Amino acid sequence: MSWFKKPKQKITSQKRELPPDVWEKCDGCGEILYSGRLAENDHVCPTCGHHFRIDALTYAGLLLDEGFEEEFDTGLRSADPLGFVDSKSYRDRIEAASEEVGPEDAIRTGSGRVDGRQVKLGAMEFRFIGGSMGSVVGEKIRRLAERAVDERDPLIIVSASGGARMQEGIYSLMQMAKTSAALDRVADAGLPFLSILTHPTTGGVTASYAMLGDVILAEPGALIGFAGPRVIRETIRQDLPEGFQRSEFLLEHGMVDQIVPRGELKERVSVLLGHMC
């Protein structure tokens, strides 16, 4: 948020002498924070409560007793069905993302325990092409849902996504139908599905599994919506209201059950599973 301009020059000389990634600047309040302290606080700013983005495995560590005890389907790769090329080829984008983030695409799935209770968990990886949903994300979710049904475990998905992956064209759209059909099987089996929304969750992911939770929880201040704010602004040619499409706005409009700060999330999830399992 650009209106917070803290004097960052002061620490740059100091920063250079330290190993990289020791200090992080808070996007919420501009405070310069010690990374170790931030990690201890679940990557939430102790000053303003801003939730820093965390990767999928960190999220799994946050929710599960021992993180993923088994990770599923790590060998799935996108097949570039359209041979898509814009300013860059889709294959190059995949390769770059795989090198930077890891080759597991925009979701990690696996099993683990929440206070001893077996669950199936999917956590999205926003840094992998904006957490966009292509065939690999859809297939990993379908298989995760199948495993939940087969082993009669509750299903949890942590979303963070810009929406459908347009480089996969119509197939990315069809992943919305595919994941929803998979969740319908979970519902038929009488198993709970808990959806956790983090910043940002928009587009095709919101318009499919993310909004289909039996219970939907959101992190504070997360952007959650169908259309992105830029598209809406351009369509209606008006400024958007303060706080529009943030978690608090969704809670007020009845779209999510609770806003839960990260530090309380595991406990809340555990209690909820107790009620529904």
Place this chain on the structure above:
Amino acid sequence: MALERSEKFEKMRERLTELKELSSREGIDMSEQIERLEDQLDAEQADAVAELSRYDRVKLARHQERPFTLDYIERLCDDWVELHGDRHYRDDPSIVGGWASFGGRSVMVIGHQKGRDMKENLARNFGSPHPEGYRKAERLMKLAEKFGRPVLTFVDTQGAYPGIGAEERGQAEAIARNLLVMAGLRTPIIACVIGEGGSGGALGIAVADRVLMLENAIYSVISPEGCAAILWRSRDQAEQAAEALKLTAQDLLELEVIDEIVPEPPGGAHTRPAETARAVGEALERHLAELEALEPDELVRLRREKYFQMGAWEEA
């Protein structure tokens, strides 16, 4: 490019009408001349259609004179009773739905509805639904299920509306709910893309046992303009984006996302709406007859299985 020839075709059609009028008024037999001109028009139009770029198809799919949902209902159905409202907030005129008789059986018909002129377009929001439209559709699908009637949907929208009210009332949830409901609906569903299949707003009434597409319809995850704005950083690259997105009926048939292409007359659906409707009706009847033979359990199992297979991935 090919569309620029439509003026020439228009003139040929006018000439045909003149000849026919002249022949009946004066009682002269001009059938040979008329037939020759008709053949010439068909051949030239067929050539023009064969040369269409993907973006030309986009323009055809958006053609203002193209038949819309209510036109198909009028031509294909009897005893149409439109049903209104989502029972929560309001009636959304961007989606129409109701009971109708099709081929002697009762069916539930649901479709996006664009306006024919500016006034109607304002009322129908150019066919871009709000959550209420999807919730009305959901209500009607469940009604069809309750009475064991099949659902026929007509898809024609540039997309679900991106607006403040739409977000406040849960556009994403409304679409997501429909995907779930359609995935498990215990009655046959056939969707037919008649014009624009615009992303989640289209899919929100198009998870079906069979998906048909008119020859010049399009179906895409994002509009070519929207895609160009994001990936090429300019809406002017829409033609290129349309090529990359592979959004024509032929593309989708090859990608095995749709089941059948319904042919259009040589000049496009709008040139002979009656003929187009007949072709749509014939295809619907054929698929419906097949689906009606299946038990609900089997229907749902096959539908889910179909969507479970969708996508393209490799496994290391």
